[in-house]
Structures are given as structure tokens and as C-alpha cells.
Amino acid sequence: MVIGAERGGGHRSRIDGGRRSGHGNGDARRIAELEREVRELRRANEMLKVYFAQELDLDLSPASAAVGTGPGDRDGPEIAPVTPPMAADAVRWDPAPPYAPRTPRPMAEFRALGPIEAVVGGRLVDLGAPKQRALLAVLISKVGQPVAVDVIVEELWTGNPPPSAITSLQAYVANLRRVLEPGRAPRTPATVLRTFGRGYLLDNRVVEVDVHRFGERATAGWRALDRGEPRQALREFEAGLTLWRGQAYAEVADTAYVRPEAARLEELRLSVIEGRCAALLAVGAHEMAVAELEAFTQAHPLREYGCELLSLALYRSGRQAEALAVLRTNQKRLAEELGIDPRPALQHLENEILNHAPALDWRPVPGGGI
Incomplete structure (x- = not known):
């Protein structure tokens, strides 16, 4: 609102018939204050809408609509305009936003x-x-x-x-x-x-x-193994594997929508089992690793990393002939079933076993005992 500035003859106040009384400036200030209060109320109204929408998990966007009027949707109120429940003089906003994310205990x-x-x-x-x-x-x-x-x-x-x-x-x-x-x-x-x-x-x-917790444990385990901390890696891998009770999303694992996620989790589970066995080898638990890897490779014979770990575990357990047999059986299976050769790491491991390469011998990792 602009006060004054009439046409045709100088600048006179529109208040009090154009006369500059002793109250003119005070009235102008009061009008300006009222305008500010109106603007503040409008801002307060908008902020309250956002606040209550976030607190009550309401969706105020025009695109949102209720799924229907059946019994699944009748337990929430319709969204109504929110008006400030207080006088303008009582509206005081802190510099902080009205809503801050909380991290309560899961419901x-x-x-x-x-x-x-x-x-x-x-x-x-x-x-x-x-x-x-x-x-x-x-x-x-x-x-x-x-x-x-x-x-x-x-x-x-x-x-x-x-x-x-x-x-x-x-x-x-x-x-x-x-x-x-x-x-x-x-x-x-x-x-x-x-x-x-x-x-x-x-x-x-x-x-x-639990899916998220498993992913976090798996990531922490691989990072610990990369840092040369096999004991920590074992703890992380084992904590993650104990979360499994069967096939992921058992009720809907075969549906088109969930199948990719179930397959991703199964692959991650198998890699965590292999990671745990690698950690066992790193801390010198070779016989324990052999027992677990023999069962694992029988169930998953085409997983080359599992075969590599089993061969190394057998070699470190003094079973060189069996270690070579694992690699050669794997090579034959890959050729017959897939028409491919083993990856270079397995071919290199076979040569090192034949030559009793010192690099295959186990060396204690500082702080790595079980």
C-alpha cells in the first residue's frame, strides 16, 4: 500500500483530509504494521499446512488421491485447510524449520x-x-x-x-x-x-x-577383509548370515515383481558365505573352511571363487592331491556344461600348487586369530 502521492499538486497525506496532523505518522506506522501482520499470518498458514502434513503423513499434492472408499481407506480423515489457531500477536517462529526428522525406535x-x-x-x-x-x-x-x-x-x-x-x-x-x-x-x-x-x-x-541390516553387515565384512581385519570380517559376515531363515520373500519369491530382488539377495548371501570362508582362511582356520566349502561347492559347483577357496584350504591342510582334483574337476565341468575355460586365477592357483609356491603358505595376520 502506498500512502500519499496524490495527483496534481505536491505530496499530501490521504489521512485526515490531507492535513499533516500530529497523528499522521503514527497512523501510517500502524497500517504498515497491520500489513506485516497479514503477510505473517499468510506465511504462518502455509507453514502450518506443511507442518501438519509432515507430522500426520498427509499428502497435500493435487496429484494424490485416495485409493478408494473401501474399509482399507476409512481410517484417516480427509485433508481440510489449516488455519492458524492463534492471534497475530502470538505468532512467533523460530529460525529452525517447523519439522525436523526424528529417529525413534521402529514402530x-x-x-x-x-x-x-x-x-x-x-x-x-x-x-x-x-x-x-x-x-x-x-x-x-x-x-x-x-x-x-x-x-x-x-x-x-x-x-x-x-x-x-x-x-x-x-x-x-x-x-x-x-x-x-x-x-x-x-x-x-x-x-x-x-x-x-x-x-x-x-x-x-x-x-x-532385516534385508537392510544384512546388506549393511555384508558391506562391513568385505571392507574389514580389505583392510586386513579378518576377525572383524568374520563377525560381520556371521551376524549377517544369522538373519537368514529360508528363501527371501518366501511367499512371493517367484512373482515377477519380487523375483529380481529375491535373486539379488540370494547372490549376496552366497558371496557372504564365500567371504566368511576367505576370512576363515585368513585367520588360519583351514580345516573349518574345508568342511564348509565342500558342502558349498557341492551345492554350487559352478561358483569358481568357492572352488578356488576350497582348493587353497585343502592345500593348506596338507591335502595337495585333493586340492588339484578340485581345480581339475571344476575345469572339466566348465568345459562340458558351459564351453568355457576357468578364469586365470584358478589356472594360476593350479600352477602354484604344483610348484609349492611359498605365496600359498599361511602367515598369521596381526590380531587375526579366532
């Missing part, structure tokens, strides 16, 4: 390295019927990311959904929400299993998944 812990399990409040909970468990498995495989309703329906009913599929899906969601958040008040927004646009997601800010 739910999910186990997907085997049959799907969920722990809430320190106790295993009943996840219900097979399709309800499969729904949770699909969401866990993409934790923190929304999964579209169409994708879920496709996976649960293998491309042939009944007319009641959406209604059934909403019922499964409602049941899981009651199990995963038993203390949630009626018709309040879900925190763990949220509706997001035309889909659902598990909020990774409030849940924990």
Missing part, C-alpha cells in the same frame, strides 16, 4: 529373509491369510517406495483378479494396519502402512527390515 520390524514376519512391540504378530501376507511381502520388497494398486492386484491374483479384488485388497490393508499399529486411534492417519496416491507404501522412517 515395526519386518523379517523377509525367509517367510515374512513382523515384530510389533517386541512380539511376533499374526499376519493373517496367505494373500494378506503376500501383500505385506510385496510392500516390504519396496519399503519406502509406493507400490501401485494395479501392481499389487497383478501380483496377488497372478494376472487373473476377481471382480472383488480391490475390495479384498482394501480389507487386507485395513487388517494389516490394525495389526501393525494396535494403539492407533480410530480414523487417524496410518503411520506404518500408508496410502500414497494410487498405491500403498511402508514408511521406511518408522520401520526396520
